Amino acid sequence: MGSQKEDWISFDSELAKVKKDESDGGGGDPLNDMNDIPLDEEKPSPPMPAGKTSADNIIAEIGVTSHEEESSKSSRKGSTEFPKNGRVSIEVDETKVMKNGKNIANISPINERMAWIVPPIYDSTKQHPAVAAAGLPQDTYSLVIRHITEDIRFKSYIIGFSRVLPFWIIFSIFILLFLLLTSPDGGFWVMVMTFCWMLMLFIGIFFCVIIRKHLRIGLAELVGEANKHLLHYNLIAGVQDRGQLSCHKVVIIFMYYESKECIVDIEKMLRIANSTAKPKPILMTHDEMASQCDQLLRGHIQPYIKSFVKRRLLFPTRPAEGVSDFRPKHCQKNHCLCQFVEEEYFNAIKRTWYDRLI
Numbered sequence: 001m002g003s004q005k006e007d008w009i010s011f012d013s014e015l016a017k018v019k020k021d022e023s024d025g026g027g028g029d030p031l032n033d034m035n036d037i038p039l040d041e042e043k044p045s046p047p048m049p050a051g052k053t054s055a056d057n058i059i060a061e062i063g064v065t066s067h068e069e070e071s072s073k074s075s076r077k078g079s080t081e082f083p084k085n086g087r088v089s090i091e092v093d094e095t096k097v098m099k100n101g102k103n104i105a106n107i108s109p110i111n112e113r114m115a116w117i118v119p120p121i122y123d124s125t126k127q128h129p130a131v132a133a134a135g136l137p138q139d140t141y142s143l144v145i146r147h148i149t150e151d152i153r154f155k156s157y158i159i160g161f162s163r164v165l166p167f168w169i170i171f172s173i174f175i176l177l178f179l180l181l182t183s184p185d186g187g188f189w190v191m192v193m194t195f196c197w198m199l200m201l202f203i204g205i206f207f208c209v210i211i212r213k214h215l216r217i218g219l220a221e222l223v224g225e226a227n228k229h230l231l232h233y234n235l236i237a238g239v240q241d242r243g244q245l246s247c248h249k250v251v252i253i254f255m256y257y258e259s260k261e262c263i264v265d266i267e268k269m270l271r272i273a274n275s276t277a278k279p280k281p282i283l284m285t286h287d288e289m290a291s292q293c294d295q296l297l298r299g300h301i302q303p304y305i306k307s308f309v310k311r312r313l314l315f316p317t318r319p320a321e322g323v324s325d326f327r328p329k330h331c332q333k334n335h336c337l338c339q340f341v342e343e344e345y346f347n348a349i350k351r352t353w354y355d356r357l358i
C-alpha cells in the first residue's frame with residue numbers, strides 16, 4: 001500500500017513539477033508545444049481547394065475516371081449511338097480494334113455463266129459475316145448492295161469502262177480492212193481514205209476517254225450516295241473491277257473507316273479555300289459548309305478505295321520507295337480520306353483545259 005501511495009504521490013509531485021515549469025515560463029519552450037496533443041490532432045489536413053471537402057474529392061476523382069473511360073469509348077465509336085446493353089458493348093469492342101482502312105469483306109457476284117455478256121448479280125439478302133460483325137444491320141446491308149448494283153450507272157461502268165476502248169479499236173480495224181478490200185487498185189484514193197480512217201480512229205479514242213471519264217464520275221456519285229447509309233456505322237464501300245473482259249470479277253469492298261476526324265480536316269481546308277477564292281471570298285453558312293464537306297468526302301470514297309486496293313496510297317517505308325508529301329494522319333499505312341481529298345480536289349484546282357476534259 002505504501003508503495004502504491006508513493007506512486008500516487010510521485011505522480012502528483014511530477015504533475016506539480018510540470019505545473020511549476022509552466023508557471024516558470026516553460027510554456028515558451030518549443031518542446032512543450034510539440035507535446036501538446038490537442039494541437040497535434042488539429043494538425044491541418046492536406047491542402048484542398050476552397051469549398052471542397054474530402055468526400056467531394058473522392059467523388060470528383062471517380063467522376064473523372066469514368067468520364068475518361070467513356071470519352072475513350074466514344075472517341076473510337078464516333079458518331080454512333082452509345083451502347084446501352086452488354087451485347088452492343090461487345091460489338092463496340094470488336095470494332096474498336098479495327099484500324100481505318102482495314103478491308104473487312106469483298107462481296108463477289110453469285111452468277112457464273114456468260115461472264116463476258118451478263119452483268120453481275122449480287123445476293124443482298126445474305127449478309128457477309130464479317131460485315132455483320134462490324135455492326136451493320138442486315139436491312140442497311142441489303143439497301144446498300146441494291147443501291148449500288150441495281151443502278152444503271154453501275155451496270156454502265158461494269159459493261160463499258162474497260163471495253164469501250166478495245167471495242168472501238170477493233171471496230172476501226174474492221175473498217176480499215178473493209179476499205180482496203182473494196183479498193184483493190186490502191187492509189188491516191190486509198191491514201192486519202194486511210195488518212196481519214198486515222199483521223200476517225202484518234203477522234204474515236206478521244207471520245208472513248210471522255211466516255212470512260214463520265215462512267216467513272218457516275219460510279220463515284222453512285223457509291224457516294226450508297227455510303228450515306230454506311231458512314232454512320234464507321235464503314236465505307238466501293239467497287240473494284242478486277243477483270244478486263246469478264247463482268248463477274250467486279251467486287252464490292254467493305255472497309256472500316258472512322259471519318260469523323262477527316263471531316264473536320266476537310267472543313268478546315270474548305271474554309272481556307274473559300275477565304276482565298278478569287279475574285280472574291282466565298283461565304284457559306286454552317287449547313288452549306290457541312291453539306292459540302294459531306295459531299296466531298298463521299299464523292300471521293302470510290303476513287304479512294306480504287307487507289308487504296310491498287311496500293312497507290314501507301315506511305316513509303318524505305319528511302320528507295322521515294323518521299324511522300326504527307327505523313328500518316330488518320331490512317332496508319334496509307335493516305336487517309338482527307339489527305340486524298342486534299343490531293344485530288346484542293347491541290348488539283350489549277351488544271352489545264354486538257355486535264356479537265358479527260
Ligand SMILES: [Zn+2]
Pocket residue numbers: 261262265329330331336337338339
Ligand atoms: Zn484524314
